[in-house]
Amino acid sequence: MSIISVENFSKKYGNIVAVTDFNLVADKGEIVALVGPDGAGKTSIFRAICGLITYDSGIINISGFDVAKGFDKIKPLLGYMPQSFSLYPDLSVEENLSFYAGLFGLTGKKFSEKKKRLYEFSGLGPFYNRRAGALSGGMKQKLALSCALVHDPEILVLDEPTTGVDPLSRRQFWEILKDLKKSGSTIIVSTPYMDEVLLSDKAIFIFGGKKFAEGGPEDLTKIFKGNAYRVNLNPTYERMEQINRIPGLMSRRFGSSIHIYTNESRSLNDYLGQLAEIGIEKNIIEPISPELEDTFIQLMG
Amino acid sequence: MELAVTIDKLTKQFGHFTAVNEISLNVERGEIFGFLGANGAGKTTAIRMLCGLLMPTSGKGTVNGFDIYNESEKIKRSIGYMSQKFSLYRDLTGRENLQFYGSVYQMSNSDLKKRIEELSKNLDLSEFIDRLTESLPTGWRQRLSLAASLLHRPQILFLDEPTGGVDPVFRRKFWEILYRLADDGTTLFVTTHYMDEAEFCRRISIMHQGQIVEVGNPQELIKKYNEPNLQELFINLISKSGSDV
Numbered sequence: 001m002s003i004i005s006v007e008n009f010s011k012k013y014g015n016i017v018a019v020t021d022f023n024l025v026a027d028k029g030e031i032v033a034l035v036g037p038d039g040a041g042k043t044s045i046f047r048a049i050c051g052l053i054t055y056d057s058g059i060i061n062i063s064g065f066d067v068a069k070g071f072d073k074i075k076p077l078l079g080y081m082p083q084s085f086s087l088y089p090d091l092s093v094e095e096n097l098s099f100y101a102g103l104f105g106l107t108g109k110k111f112s113e114k115k116k117r118l119y120e121f122s123g124l125g126p127f128y129n130r131r132a133g134a135l136s137g138g139m140k141q142k143l144a145l146s147c148a149l150v151h152d153p154e155i156l157v158l159d160e161p162t163t164g165v166d167p168l169s170r171r172q173f174w175e176i177l178k179d180l181k182k183s184g185s186t187i188i189v190s191t192p193y194m195d196e197v198l199l200s201d202k203a204i205f206i207f208g209g210k211k212f213a214e215g216g217p218e219d220l221t222k223i224f225k226g227n228a229y230r231v232n233l234n235p236t237y238e239r240m241e242q243i244n245r246i247p248g249l250m251s252r253r254f255g256s257s258i259h260i261y262t263n264e265s266r267s268l269n270d271y272l273g274q275l276a277e278i279g280i281e282k283n284i285i286e287p288i289s290p291e292l293e294d295t296f297i298q299l300m301g
Numbered sequence: 302m303e304l305a306v307t308i309d310k311l312t313k314q315f316g317h318f319t320a321v322n323e324i325s326l327n328v329e330r331g332e333i334f335g336f337l338g339a340n341g342a343g344k345t346t347a348i349r350m351l352c353g354l355l356m357p358t359s360g361k362g363t364v365n366g367f368d369i370y371n372e373s374e375k376i377k378r379s380i381g382y383m384s385q386k387f388s389l390y391r392d393l394t395g396r397e398n399l400q401f402y403g404s405v406y407q408m409s410n411s412d413l414k415k416r417i418e419e420l421s422k423n424l425d426l427s428e429f430i431d432r433l434t435e436s437l438p439t440g441w442r443q444r445l446s447l448a449a450s451l452l453h454r455p456q457i458l459f460l461d462e463p464t465g466g467v468d469p470v471f472r473r474k475f476w477e478i479l480y481r482l483a484d485d486g487t488t489l490f491v492t493t494h495y496m497d498e499a500e501f502c503r504r505i506s507i508m509h510q511g512q513i514v515e516v517g518n519p520q521e522l523i524k525k526y527n528e529p530n531l532q533e534l535f536i537n538l539i540s541k542s543g544s545d546v
Contacts, residue, residue: 038439038471135341136339136342137340138339138340163465163466164494166535167532167539169339169340171536192466192468192472194469236480237477237480237481240480254497255531256500296468297469300469
Protein backbone atom coordinates (compact mmCIF):
# COMPACT_ATOMS: atom_id res chain seq x y z
CA MET A 1 0.00 0.00 0.00
CA SER A 2 1.25 3.47 -0.79
CA ILE A 3 1.99 5.69 2.18
CA ILE A 4 1.30 8.90 0.27
CA SER A 5 -1.15 9.11 -2.57
CA VAL A 6 -2.12 12.34 -4.30
CA GLU A 7 -4.79 12.02 -6.99
CA ASN A 8 -5.82 14.73 -9.45
CA PHE A 9 -4.85 17.47 -7.04
CA SER A 10 -5.64 21.02 -8.19
CA LYS A 11 -5.14 24.27 -6.31
CA LYS A 12 -6.01 27.84 -7.24
CA TYR A 13 -5.28 31.06 -5.37
CA GLY A 14 -8.00 33.40 -6.59
CA ASN A 15 -7.60 33.40 -10.36
CA ILE A 16 -4.07 32.07 -10.25
CA VAL A 17 -3.73 28.37 -10.95
CA ALA A 18 -0.94 26.93 -8.78
CA VAL A 19 -1.29 23.19 -9.48
CA THR A 20 -3.35 21.29 -12.07
CA ASP A 21 -4.33 17.60 -11.90
CA PHE A 22 -1.23 16.49 -10.08
CA ASN A 23 -0.63 12.84 -9.16
CA LEU A 24 1.97 11.37 -6.86
CA VAL A 25 2.45 8.01 -5.17
CA ALA A 26 5.12 7.21 -2.59
CA ASP A 27 5.63 3.77 -1.08
CA LYS A 28 7.06 3.04 2.34
CA GLY A 29 10.78 3.78 2.50
CA GLU A 30 10.86 5.73 -0.75
CA ILE A 31 12.57 9.07 -1.32
CA VAL A 32 10.66 11.11 -3.90
CA ALA A 33 12.20 14.33 -5.25
CA LEU A 34 10.18 17.21 -6.67
CA VAL A 35 12.18 19.33 -9.09
CA GLY A 36 11.04 22.49 -10.79
CA PRO A 37 11.56 26.23 -11.06
CA ASP A 38 10.21 28.82 -8.66
CA GLY A 39 6.47 29.04 -8.69
CA ALA A 40 6.08 25.53 -10.15
CA GLY A 41 3.66 24.55 -7.38
CA LYS A 42 5.95 22.42 -5.21
CA THR A 43 5.23 24.23 -1.95
CA SER A 44 1.46 24.08 -2.55
CA ILE A 45 1.71 20.30 -2.98
CA PHE A 46 3.74 19.99 0.24
CA ARG A 47 1.31 22.13 2.20
CA ALA A 48 -1.67 20.17 0.93
CA ILE A 49 -0.04 16.85 1.87
CA CYS A 50 0.50 18.22 5.38
CA GLY A 51 -3.13 19.32 5.60
CA LEU A 52 -2.17 22.98 5.87
CA ILE A 53 -4.24 24.33 2.95
CA THR A 54 -7.61 23.54 1.43
CA TYR A 55 -7.74 22.66 -2.24
CA ASP A 56 -10.12 22.82 -5.18
CA SER A 57 -10.18 19.20 -6.23
CA GLY A 58 -8.39 15.90 -5.76
CA ILE A 59 -7.91 13.35 -3.03
CA ILE A 60 -4.85 13.10 -0.79
CA ASN A 61 -4.34 10.03 1.35
CA ILE A 62 -1.68 9.67 4.03
CA SER A 63 -1.31 6.15 5.42
CA GLY A 64 -4.88 5.53 4.35
CA PHE A 65 -6.34 8.66 5.93
CA ASP A 66 -8.00 11.31 3.82
CA VAL A 67 -6.16 14.54 4.58
CA ALA A 68 -9.23 16.68 3.87
CA LYS A 69 -11.26 14.77 6.47
CA GLY A 70 -9.12 14.95 9.55
CA PHE A 71 -5.93 16.76 10.36
CA ASP A 72 -5.72 15.15 13.81
CA LYS A 73 -5.23 11.68 12.33
CA ILE A 74 -2.36 12.64 10.06
CA LYS A 75 -0.55 15.12 12.29
CA PRO A 76 1.37 12.48 14.32
CA LEU A 77 2.47 10.76 11.10
CA LEU A 78 4.06 13.81 9.49
CA GLY A 79 7.22 15.83 9.92
CA TYR A 80 7.27 19.02 7.84
CA MET A 81 10.28 21.21 7.21
CA PRO A 82 9.15 24.38 5.45
CA GLN A 83 11.33 26.26 3.00
CA SER A 84 11.93 29.28 5.19
CA PHE A 85 13.60 28.90 8.57
CA SER A 86 10.68 28.89 10.97
CA LEU A 87 12.16 28.03 14.34
CA TYR A 88 12.36 30.58 17.13
CA PRO A 89 15.60 32.54 16.61
CA ASP A 90 15.66 33.84 20.18
CA LEU A 91 15.33 30.36 21.73
CA SER A 92 18.34 28.09 22.10
CA VAL A 93 18.83 24.87 20.13
CA GLU A 94 17.58 22.81 23.04
CA GLU A 95 14.64 25.10 23.80
CA ASN A 96 13.46 24.79 20.21
CA LEU A 97 13.65 20.99 20.38
CA SER A 98 11.86 20.92 23.71
CA PHE A 99 9.12 23.21 22.38
CA TYR A 100 8.43 20.96 19.36
CA ALA A 101 8.56 17.84 21.53
CA GLY A 102 6.01 19.43 23.87
CA LEU A 103 3.62 19.99 20.96
CA PHE A 104 3.55 16.24 20.46
CA GLY A 105 3.33 15.43 24.17
CA LEU A 106 6.92 14.25 24.41
CA THR A 107 8.31 15.31 27.79
CA GLY A 108 10.55 14.17 30.67
CA LYS A 109 12.60 11.04 30.19
CA LYS A 110 11.16 10.28 26.76
CA PHE A 111 12.27 13.68 25.51
CA SER A 112 15.74 13.30 27.05
CA GLU A 113 16.29 10.03 25.22
CA LYS A 114 15.03 11.41 21.94
CA LYS A 115 17.14 14.53 22.33
CA LYS A 116 20.26 12.45 22.84
CA ARG A 117 19.63 10.56 19.61
CA LEU A 118 18.93 13.73 17.65
CA TYR A 119 22.16 15.32 18.91
CA GLU A 120 24.05 12.21 17.87
CA PHE A 121 22.95 12.43 14.27
CA SER A 122 23.02 16.21 13.96
CA GLY A 123 26.22 16.98 15.82
CA LEU A 124 24.38 19.85 17.47
CA GLY A 125 25.13 18.68 21.04
CA PRO A 126 28.01 21.10 21.67
CA PHE A 127 25.77 23.98 20.55
CA TYR A 128 22.71 23.08 22.67
CA ASN A 129 22.82 26.47 24.37
CA ARG A 130 23.35 28.62 21.27
CA ARG A 131 20.49 30.80 20.07
CA ALA A 132 18.98 29.31 16.91
CA GLY A 133 19.32 32.70 15.20
CA ALA A 134 23.10 32.62 15.74
CA LEU A 135 23.63 29.22 14.07
CA SER A 136 25.30 28.89 10.67
CA GLY A 137 23.12 28.00 7.68
CA GLY A 138 24.01 24.30 7.75
CA MET A 139 23.37 23.97 11.48
CA LYS A 140 20.03 25.80 11.16
CA GLN A 141 18.88 23.26 8.58
CA LYS A 142 19.97 20.36 10.79
CA LEU A 143 18.08 21.83 13.74
CA ALA A 144 14.97 22.31 11.60
CA LEU A 145 15.23 18.67 10.49
CA SER A 146 15.69 17.57 14.11
CA CYS A 147 12.52 19.45 15.10
CA ALA A 148 10.63 17.78 12.25
CA LEU A 149 11.88 14.37 13.48
CA VAL A 150 11.23 14.84 17.18
CA HIS A 151 8.00 12.76 17.23
CA ASP A 152 9.30 9.92 15.02
CA PRO A 153 7.10 10.69 12.00
CA GLU A 154 6.63 8.00 9.34
CA ILE A 155 6.62 10.62 6.63
CA LEU A 156 8.98 13.53 6.10
CA VAL A 157 8.06 16.46 3.90
CA LEU A 158 11.14 18.61 3.21
CA ASP A 159 10.81 21.80 1.19
CA GLU A 160 14.28 22.72 -0.17
CA PRO A 161 16.10 21.61 2.98
CA THR A 162 19.61 22.17 1.59
CA THR A 163 19.32 25.65 0.16
CA GLY A 164 22.22 27.76 1.44
CA VAL A 165 23.98 24.69 2.80
CA ASP A 166 27.65 24.04 1.93
CA PRO A 167 28.65 20.89 -0.01
CA LEU A 168 29.98 19.01 3.04
CA SER A 169 26.89 19.70 5.16
CA ARG A 170 24.70 18.73 2.19
CA ARG A 171 26.43 15.39 1.98
CA GLN A 172 25.96 14.85 5.73
CA PHE A 173 22.31 15.87 5.44
CA TRP A 174 21.69 13.22 2.77
CA GLU A 175 23.50 10.58 4.84
CA ILE A 176 20.88 11.28 7.50
CA LEU A 177 18.05 10.98 4.96
CA LYS A 178 19.44 7.64 3.75
CA ASP A 179 19.49 6.33 7.35
CA LEU A 180 15.90 7.46 7.85
CA LYS A 181 14.89 5.73 4.65
CA LYS A 182 16.55 2.52 5.86
CA SER A 183 14.54 2.66 9.06
CA GLY A 184 11.35 2.86 6.98
CA SER A 185 10.62 6.58 6.68
CA THR A 186 9.01 7.87 3.52
CA ILE A 187 10.48 11.16 2.33
CA ILE A 188 9.28 13.79 -0.13
CA VAL A 189 11.86 16.46 -0.83
CA SER A 190 12.28 19.38 -3.22
CA THR A 191 15.72 20.51 -4.31
CA PRO A 192 17.48 22.58 -6.99
CA TYR A 193 20.53 20.26 -6.81
CA MET A 194 20.60 17.51 -9.43
CA ASP A 195 23.18 15.50 -7.47
CA GLU A 196 20.54 15.16 -4.73
CA VAL A 197 17.90 14.08 -7.24
CA LEU A 198 20.25 11.25 -8.24
CA LEU A 199 20.13 9.99 -4.63
CA SER A 200 16.33 9.72 -4.74
CA ASP A 201 14.29 6.66 -5.73
CA LYS A 202 11.97 8.64 -7.93
CA ALA A 203 11.90 12.18 -9.27
CA ILE A 204 9.11 14.34 -10.62
CA PHE A 205 9.81 17.34 -12.85
CA ILE A 206 7.13 19.95 -12.36
CA PHE A 207 6.61 23.21 -14.23
CA GLY A 208 3.76 25.69 -14.15
CA GLY A 209 1.75 23.50 -11.78
CA LYS A 210 1.91 20.46 -14.07
CA LYS A 211 3.92 17.28 -14.05
CA PHE A 212 6.38 17.16 -16.95
CA ALA A 213 8.09 13.87 -16.31
CA GLU A 214 8.37 11.19 -13.66
CA GLY A 215 10.64 8.24 -13.10
CA GLY A 216 13.84 6.95 -11.56
CA PRO A 217 16.67 9.48 -11.98
CA GLU A 218 18.31 7.25 -14.59
CA ASP A 219 15.07 7.00 -16.59
CA LEU A 220 14.64 10.76 -16.54
CA THR A 221 18.07 11.24 -18.07
CA LYS A 222 16.83 9.19 -21.04
CA ILE A 223 14.06 11.62 -21.96
CA PHE A 224 16.69 14.01 -23.29
CA LYS A 225 15.92 14.52 -26.98
CA GLY A 226 18.69 14.90 -29.56
CA ASN A 227 22.41 14.92 -28.82
CA ALA A 228 24.63 16.56 -26.24
CA TYR A 229 28.24 17.65 -26.65
CA ARG A 230 30.89 19.17 -24.45
CA VAL A 231 33.18 21.91 -25.71
CA ASN A 232 36.30 22.29 -23.62
CA LEU A 233 36.53 26.07 -23.86
CA ASN A 234 36.00 28.70 -21.23
CA PRO A 235 32.37 29.88 -21.46
CA THR A 236 33.01 33.61 -21.79
CA TYR A 237 30.01 35.84 -22.28
CA GLU A 238 31.00 36.63 -25.85
CA ARG A 239 31.46 32.99 -26.80
CA MET A 240 28.10 31.96 -25.32
CA GLU A 241 26.40 34.78 -27.26
CA GLN A 242 28.05 33.62 -30.49
CA ILE A 243 26.89 30.03 -30.06
CA ASN A 244 23.39 31.06 -29.11
CA ARG A 245 23.11 33.07 -32.33
CA ILE A 246 23.35 29.82 -34.34
CA PRO A 247 19.74 28.74 -35.04
CA GLY A 248 18.87 25.23 -33.86
CA LEU A 249 21.61 24.95 -31.25
CA MET A 250 21.12 25.30 -27.54
CA SER A 251 24.08 25.88 -25.25
CA ARG A 252 24.66 26.29 -21.53
CA ARG A 253 27.71 26.79 -19.36
CA PHE A 254 28.76 23.80 -17.25
CA GLY A 255 31.55 24.76 -14.87
CA SER A 256 34.52 25.71 -17.00
CA SER A 257 33.17 24.06 -20.15
CA ILE A 258 30.21 24.49 -22.51
CA HIS A 259 27.45 21.97 -23.28
CA ILE A 260 25.78 22.14 -26.69
CA TYR A 261 22.48 20.42 -27.52
CA THR A 262 21.13 19.64 -31.00
CA ASN A 263 17.54 18.61 -31.59
CA GLU A 264 16.52 15.14 -32.71
CA SER A 265 16.53 15.64 -36.45
CA ARG A 266 19.93 17.30 -36.72
CA SER A 267 23.46 16.10 -36.12
CA LEU A 268 26.41 18.19 -35.09
CA ASN A 269 27.87 17.83 -38.60
CA ASP A 270 25.23 20.31 -39.80
CA TYR A 271 26.76 22.97 -37.56
CA LEU A 272 30.50 22.31 -37.80
CA GLY A 273 31.02 25.09 -40.32
CA GLN A 274 29.27 27.70 -38.25
CA LEU A 275 31.03 26.57 -35.06
CA ALA A 276 34.44 26.71 -36.77
CA GLU A 277 33.72 30.31 -37.79
CA ILE A 278 33.59 31.29 -34.13
CA GLY A 279 36.72 29.37 -33.23
CA ILE A 280 35.16 26.10 -32.07
CA GLU A 281 36.90 23.40 -34.09
CA LYS A 282 35.73 19.82 -34.36
CA ASN A 283 38.63 18.45 -32.31
CA ILE A 284 37.54 20.21 -29.10
CA ILE A 285 33.92 19.00 -29.33
CA GLU A 286 33.17 15.66 -27.72
CA PRO A 287 29.85 13.82 -27.60
CA ILE A 288 28.58 13.16 -24.05
CA SER A 289 25.69 11.26 -22.53
CA PRO A 290 23.38 13.90 -21.16
CA GLU A 291 23.26 14.26 -17.39
CA LEU A 292 20.13 14.96 -15.38
CA GLU A 293 20.94 18.67 -15.36
CA ASP A 294 21.11 18.69 -19.17
CA THR A 295 17.71 17.03 -19.30
CA PHE A 296 16.20 19.54 -16.87
CA ILE A 297 17.62 22.48 -18.83
CA GLN A 298 16.37 21.12 -22.15
CA LEU A 299 12.88 20.55 -20.72
CA MET A 300 12.61 23.91 -19.02
CA GLY A 301 14.35 25.91 -21.74
CA MET B 302 48.15 44.43 -12.25
CA GLU B 303 45.85 46.86 -10.51
CA LEU B 304 44.23 45.50 -7.37
CA ALA B 305 40.54 45.98 -6.59
CA VAL B 306 40.71 44.41 -3.13
CA THR B 307 43.70 43.84 -0.83
CA ILE B 308 43.38 41.99 2.46
CA ASP B 309 46.27 41.44 4.86
CA LYS B 310 45.83 39.39 8.07
CA LEU B 311 42.28 40.68 8.43
CA THR B 312 40.72 39.55 11.72
CA LYS B 313 37.37 39.97 13.45
CA GLN B 314 36.58 38.81 16.96
CA PHE B 315 33.17 38.82 18.62
CA GLY B 316 33.94 38.47 22.32
CA HIS B 317 36.04 35.30 22.62
CA PHE B 318 34.93 34.01 19.23
CA THR B 319 37.24 34.64 16.26
CA ALA B 320 34.95 34.79 13.23
CA VAL B 321 37.66 35.81 10.76
CA ASN B 322 41.21 34.77 11.60
CA GLU B 323 44.10 36.53 9.80
CA ILE B 324 42.93 36.10 6.23
CA SER B 325 45.02 37.52 3.39
CA LEU B 326 44.26 37.77 -0.32
CA ASN B 327 44.21 40.12 -3.32
CA VAL B 328 41.60 40.48 -6.02
CA GLU B 329 42.54 41.94 -9.40
CA ARG B 330 40.45 44.49 -11.23
CA GLY B 331 37.92 42.90 -13.60
CA GLU B 332 38.29 39.48 -11.99
CA ILE B 333 35.43 37.16 -10.96
CA PHE B 334 36.58 35.96 -7.56
CA GLY B 335 34.72 33.09 -5.82
CA PHE B 336 34.81 33.43 -2.04
CA LEU B 337 33.80 29.93 -0.97
CA GLY B 338 33.57 28.25 2.38
CA ALA B 339 31.66 26.10 4.83
CA ASN B 340 28.55 27.40 6.56
CA GLY B 341 29.60 29.60 9.44
CA ALA B 342 33.19 29.90 8.16
CA GLY B 343 33.14 33.70 8.38
CA LYS B 344 32.47 34.67 4.74
CA THR B 345 29.67 37.12 5.44
CA THR B 346 31.64 38.71 8.30
CA ALA B 347 34.62 39.21 5.96
CA ILE B 348 32.44 40.72 3.24
CA ARG B 349 30.82 43.10 5.74
CA MET B 350 34.25 44.35 6.80
CA LEU B 351 35.25 44.92 3.17
CA CYS B 352 32.03 46.81 2.45
CA GLY B 353 32.67 49.18 5.34
CA LEU B 354 29.75 47.82 7.37
CA LEU B 355 31.78 46.29 10.20
CA MET B 356 34.98 47.46 11.92
CA PRO B 357 37.79 44.83 11.86
CA THR B 358 39.59 43.85 15.08
CA SER B 359 42.98 43.87 13.37
CA GLY B 360 44.73 43.53 10.03
CA LYS B 361 44.66 45.70 6.92
CA GLY B 362 42.41 46.03 3.91
CA THR B 363 41.68 48.25 0.92
CA VAL B 364 38.79 48.27 -1.52
CA ASN B 365 39.14 50.33 -4.70
CA GLY B 366 42.28 51.76 -3.07
CA PHE B 367 40.31 53.07 -0.07
CA ASP B 368 41.24 52.03 3.46
CA ILE B 369 38.58 49.94 5.21
CA TYR B 370 39.21 51.66 8.57
CA ASN B 371 39.17 55.35 7.58
CA GLU B 372 37.47 55.57 4.21
CA SER B 373 34.38 53.41 4.57
CA GLU B 374 32.11 56.15 3.19
CA LYS B 375 34.19 56.33 -0.01
CA ILE B 376 34.08 52.54 -0.23
CA LYS B 377 30.30 52.49 0.08
CA ARG B 378 29.97 54.90 -2.86
CA SER B 379 32.25 52.86 -5.11
CA ILE B 380 30.90 49.37 -4.48
CA GLY B 381 27.65 47.47 -4.86
CA TYR B 382 26.53 44.92 -2.28
CA MET B 383 23.89 42.28 -2.79
CA SER B 384 23.20 40.65 0.55
CA GLN B 385 22.17 37.06 1.26
CA LYS B 386 18.71 38.11 2.37
CA PHE B 387 16.21 39.74 0.05
CA SER B 388 16.31 43.32 1.26
CA LEU B 389 14.03 45.25 -1.06
CA TYR B 390 10.70 46.56 0.20
CA ARG B 391 8.01 43.95 -0.33
CA ASP B 392 5.15 46.42 -0.43
CA LEU B 393 6.78 48.49 -3.19
CA THR B 394 7.14 47.59 -6.84
CA GLY B 395 10.54 46.85 -8.32
CA ARG B 396 10.64 50.28 -9.97
CA GLU B 397 9.69 52.06 -6.74
CA ASN B 398 12.44 50.19 -4.92
CA LEU B 399 15.01 51.21 -7.52
CA GLN B 400 13.82 54.84 -7.33
CA PHE B 401 14.16 54.74 -3.56
CA TYR B 402 17.68 53.28 -3.61
CA GLY B 403 18.71 55.71 -6.34
CA SER B 404 17.65 58.64 -4.18
CA VAL B 405 19.65 57.20 -1.28
CA TYR B 406 22.67 57.37 -3.61
CA GLN B 407 21.64 60.98 -4.39
CA MET B 408 21.27 60.32 -8.10
CA SER B 409 19.52 63.08 -10.05
CA ASN B 410 15.98 62.33 -11.26
CA SER B 411 16.91 62.35 -14.92
CA ASP B 412 20.00 60.20 -14.41
CA LEU B 413 18.04 57.76 -12.24
CA LYS B 414 15.27 57.44 -14.80
CA LYS B 415 17.78 56.74 -17.55
CA ARG B 416 19.67 54.24 -15.39
CA ILE B 417 16.53 52.29 -14.44
CA GLU B 418 15.59 51.98 -18.13
CA GLU B 419 19.11 50.81 -18.92
CA LEU B 420 19.14 48.19 -16.15
CA SER B 421 15.62 47.07 -16.99
CA LYS B 422 16.80 46.34 -20.52
CA ASN B 423 20.15 44.74 -19.62
CA LEU B 424 18.83 42.60 -16.79
CA ASP B 425 15.56 41.79 -18.54
CA LEU B 426 13.34 43.22 -15.79
CA SER B 427 10.55 44.74 -17.90
CA GLU B 428 8.14 41.82 -17.39
CA PHE B 429 7.94 42.33 -13.62
CA ILE B 430 9.48 45.69 -12.71
CA ASP B 431 6.07 47.22 -12.00
CA ARG B 432 4.81 44.42 -9.77
CA LEU B 433 5.04 44.31 -5.97
CA THR B 434 8.23 42.47 -5.08
CA GLU B 435 6.32 40.40 -2.53
CA SER B 436 4.57 38.46 -5.29
CA LEU B 437 7.73 37.65 -7.28
CA PRO B 438 9.51 34.29 -7.45
CA THR B 439 13.05 34.14 -6.03
CA GLY B 440 14.82 34.23 -9.39
CA TRP B 441 13.16 37.53 -10.34
CA ARG B 442 13.66 39.07 -6.91
CA GLN B 443 17.34 38.30 -7.18
CA ARG B 444 17.58 40.08 -10.53
CA LEU B 445 15.92 43.13 -8.95
CA SER B 446 18.33 43.03 -6.00
CA LEU B 447 21.18 42.91 -8.49
CA ALA B 448 19.74 45.94 -10.31
CA ALA B 449 19.52 47.85 -7.02
CA SER B 450 23.16 47.10 -6.23
CA LEU B 451 24.21 48.31 -9.72
CA LEU B 452 22.28 51.61 -9.81
CA HIS B 453 25.24 53.86 -8.98
CA ARG B 454 27.56 52.09 -11.46
CA PRO B 455 29.92 50.52 -8.89
CA GLN B 456 33.39 49.33 -9.92
CA ILE B 457 33.25 46.37 -7.55
CA LEU B 458 30.26 44.20 -6.78
CA PHE B 459 30.01 42.03 -3.66
CA LEU B 460 27.46 39.23 -4.01
CA ASP B 461 26.64 37.07 -0.99
CA GLU B 462 25.01 33.82 -2.20
CA PRO B 463 23.13 35.54 -5.01
CA THR B 464 21.64 32.31 -6.41
CA GLY B 465 20.57 30.49 -3.22
CA GLY B 466 17.37 28.54 -3.87
CA VAL B 467 17.36 29.27 -7.62
CA ASP B 468 16.77 26.48 -10.16
CA PRO B 469 19.43 25.47 -12.73
CA VAL B 470 17.88 27.44 -15.61
CA PHE B 471 17.46 30.71 -13.70
CA ARG B 472 20.90 30.33 -12.10
CA ARG B 473 22.57 30.28 -15.50
CA LYS B 474 20.62 33.31 -16.68
CA PHE B 475 21.86 35.16 -13.61
CA TRP B 476 25.45 34.17 -14.35
CA GLU B 477 25.16 35.33 -17.97
CA ILE B 478 24.48 38.78 -16.51
CA LEU B 479 27.47 38.52 -14.14
CA TYR B 480 29.75 37.49 -17.00
CA ARG B 481 28.62 40.47 -19.05
CA LEU B 482 29.35 42.80 -16.11
CA ALA B 483 32.83 41.31 -15.75
CA ASP B 484 33.44 41.78 -19.49
CA ASP B 485 32.58 45.45 -19.02
CA GLY B 486 35.28 45.71 -16.34
CA THR B 487 33.33 45.29 -13.10
CA THR B 488 35.15 43.29 -10.42
CA LEU B 489 32.95 40.59 -8.91
CA PHE B 490 33.47 39.13 -5.44
CA VAL B 491 30.92 36.37 -5.04
CA THR B 492 30.04 33.61 -2.54
CA THR B 493 28.18 30.48 -3.59
CA HIS B 494 27.53 26.91 -2.48
CA TYR B 495 27.07 25.75 -6.09
CA MET B 496 30.38 24.28 -7.15
CA ASP B 497 29.58 24.51 -10.86
CA GLU B 498 29.23 28.28 -10.37
CA ALA B 499 32.54 28.33 -8.51
CA GLU B 500 34.10 26.85 -11.64
CA PHE B 501 32.92 29.92 -13.58
CA CYS B 502 35.26 32.03 -11.42
CA ARG B 503 38.80 32.91 -12.46
CA ARG B 504 40.05 32.31 -8.93
CA ILE B 505 38.49 30.99 -5.75
CA SER B 506 39.37 30.82 -2.08
CA ILE B 507 38.04 28.22 0.35
CA MET B 508 37.40 29.30 3.92
CA HIS B 509 36.86 27.16 7.01
CA GLN B 510 36.54 28.19 10.65
CA GLY B 511 37.68 31.74 10.03
CA GLN B 512 40.74 30.86 7.94
CA ILE B 513 41.45 30.61 4.24
CA VAL B 514 42.64 27.07 3.57
CA GLU B 515 43.33 27.44 -0.17
CA VAL B 516 43.37 30.04 -2.97
CA GLY B 517 43.79 29.54 -6.70
CA ASN B 518 42.34 28.85 -10.12
CA PRO B 519 39.63 26.13 -9.82
CA GLN B 520 41.08 23.89 -12.55
CA GLU B 521 44.60 24.19 -11.16
CA LEU B 522 43.39 23.35 -7.64
CA ILE B 523 41.52 20.27 -8.90
CA LYS B 524 44.76 19.11 -10.57
CA LYS B 525 46.90 19.95 -7.55
CA TYR B 526 44.82 17.79 -5.20
CA ASN B 527 44.06 15.18 -7.86
CA GLU B 528 40.29 15.37 -7.26
CA PRO B 529 37.58 14.54 -9.85
CA ASN B 530 35.82 17.89 -9.40
CA LEU B 531 35.49 20.97 -7.24
CA GLN B 532 32.75 19.48 -5.05
CA GLU B 533 35.01 16.61 -3.93
CA LEU B 534 37.93 19.02 -3.48
CA PHE B 535 35.80 21.25 -1.26
CA ILE B 536 34.46 18.37 0.85
CA ASN B 537 37.92 16.84 1.36
CA LEU B 538 39.63 20.13 2.19
CA ILE B 539 36.96 21.05 4.74
CA SER B 540 36.80 17.57 6.32
CA LYS B 541 40.59 17.53 6.64
CA SER B 542 40.72 20.88 8.41
CA GLY B 543 38.60 19.62 11.31
CA SER B 544 34.88 19.47 11.93
CA ASP B 545 32.64 22.04 13.48
CA VAL B 546 29.71 21.94 11.11
